[in-house]
Amino acid sequence: MPSHDRVIAVSHLSKTFGPVRAVDDLTFEVHPGRVTGFLGPNGAGKTTTLRMLLGLVRPTSGTATIGGRPYHRLPRPLRTVGAALEASSFHPGRTALDHLRTYAPQVGVPDARASEVLDLVGLGGAADRRVGGFSLGMRQRLALATTLLGDPPVLLLDEPANGLDPEGIRWLRVFLRALAAEGRTVLVSSHVLSEVEQTVDDVVIIARGRLVHASPLDDLVRLARPQVRVVSPDAAGLTALLARGGWTRAGDPDATGHAVDLVDVDAATVGAAAFAAGLELHELSTRNPGLEGLFLDMVATPAAPTHPEVAA
Incomplete structure (x- = not known):
């Protein structure tokens, strides 16, 4: 797939729920070969933005595209975009392997791919365990395995480090960077900069639905x-x-x-x-103040955005 087909582009995106403006004229880009942190406090509009990218929520205005197309117009969406918006949508009575086998036909991959992705995320030894007995960290890994079934070039991950212990966070850091090194576009949301600052190449920071900063991480470091x-x-x-x-x-x-x-x-x-x-x-x-202090200052009082586009 050409690299331009892996670019996530959000342009003047807004979403209003009744009197609440959850996303407000948001514009940024995410490029392949990079891990981009999508950052902001809880309620900032991150999940709503991701859901609009996936066609699960209709924008009030603006566009959210992948490779220049909205999600519903992608030729093979499940083979193009892997998304994990929550780590709780599992049938507790199914084993990890059965969970993935259920999704494999929808994605268009053979059952053998289920075992491959379980090994990739470190759950090979738990393939036959029922998901109901999984810890939150194990569920996060299973959610990631589900996103990788179709070997997608674009990944959208909502709070993937939630519930992981320090060892799991280190593993996730290495794993995401390896995926980006393969040329994938990796967008990772978090409400804590310190959780992802050793992982990401670029940052997009929003608060109250508005963009407050977007740049390579090195540029943010220089501001601290x-x-x-x-x-x-x-x-x-x-x-x-x-x-x-x-x-x-x-x-x-x-x-x-x-x-x-x-x-x-x-x-x-x-x-x-x-x-x-x-x-x-x-x-x-x-x-x-360090990066975390700078981040907290930015999201406390959103002002005019800085660096309105993340460069490749």
């Missing part, structure tokens, strides 16, 4: 700059010090004028300038 916190009882003196230094503030200024957070400057430089100006300081500290 260390900050210097400066607190002084002399608000006027602090204002004068900042004017002389020409430093960049991080976020909105403190209402009292007694505290400020700065970026692109180190504490030693600020301290030396304060000493030279005779300014009393009550706090001078370096804070590193």
